[in-house]
Amino acid sequence: MKAKxxxxxxxxxxxxxxxxxxxxTKACSLFEKMLHLDPQDKSAKLGVILCDxxxxxxxxxxxxxxxxxxxxxxxxxxxxxRVIEMVEALDNSQEDFHNLIEEGKESIFLQEGIxxxxxxxxxxxxxxxxxxxxxxxxxxxxIITQKSDFFDFIENLIEHGFTDMVYSYLEDASKLxxxxxxxxxxxxxxxxxxx
Numbered sequence: 001m002k003a004k005x006x007x008x009x010x011x012x013x014x015x016x017x018x019x020x021x022x023x024x025t026k027a028c029s030l031f032e033k034m035l036h037l038d039p040q041d042k043s044a045k046l047g048v049i050l051c052d053x054x055x056x057x058x059x060x061x062x063x064x065x066x067x068x069x070x071x072x073x074x075x076x077x078x079x080x081x082r083v084i085e086m087v088e089a090l091d092n093s094q095e096d097f098h099n100l101i102e103e104g105k106e107s108i109f110l111q112e113g114i115x116x117x118x119x120x121x122x123x124x125x126x127x128x129x130x131x132x133x134x135x136x137x138x139x140x141x142x143i144i145t146q147k148s149d150f151f152d153f154i155e156n157l158i159e160h161g162f163t164d165m166v167y168s169y170l171e172d173a174s175k176l177x178x179x180x181x182x183x184x185x186x187x188x189x190x191x192x193x194x195x
Contacts, residue, residue: 008037011033011034012031014030015030016047018030024051024054027051028048031047043080045084050068050087064083067086085135086139113143114141116143116144116145116149116152129156129159130160133156150169154170155186158186163190170186170187
């Protein structure tokens with residue numbers, strides 16, 4: 001008796017498991033089989049894209065996959081499209097960065113990350129702080145050189161629910177600005193929001 005062929009759900013589950021085990025070759029093969037069965041399956045399309053990205057940057061691909069799983073758990077609309085947009089934005093910013101280096105011009109994306117001023121442009125472009133920060137948090141750092149920008153950034157992180165990150169920022173900031181009362185106010189605000 002022949003073994004029963006995997007149905008689409010089982011195939012997708014096996015592909016996800018292979019990806020999580022960092023067997024990207026097997027995962028890609030399974031995602032491609034899934035696309036053969038259903039060319040419109042968005043999860044399989046995203047899986048192939050992330051497997052391809054993993055060849056260049058395994059850590060980045062895994063981080064984006066984790067983010068995708070979180071979006072699915074939170075029942076976000078079209079999580080696949082959102083992560084694909086992030087991959088495309090990452091590709092475009094890397095391409096722009098390389099083009100600008102070749103032309104000898106200064107890039108808005110610094111080698112270590114993006115300046116806070118340019119991050120604010122991304123916020124406007126994405127329609128809000130939360131969306132912009134989620135889109136870049138796995139791919140680049142926000143570089144803050146002004147104290148006022150730092151406090152604005154912290155305020156936005158708290159306001160948009162990134163409280164775990166705020167604690168580490170505040171810990172570092174207390175070494176830089178040990179006498180600034182605003183740091184204590186941020187800690188108090190975080191504690192009051194937990195209650």
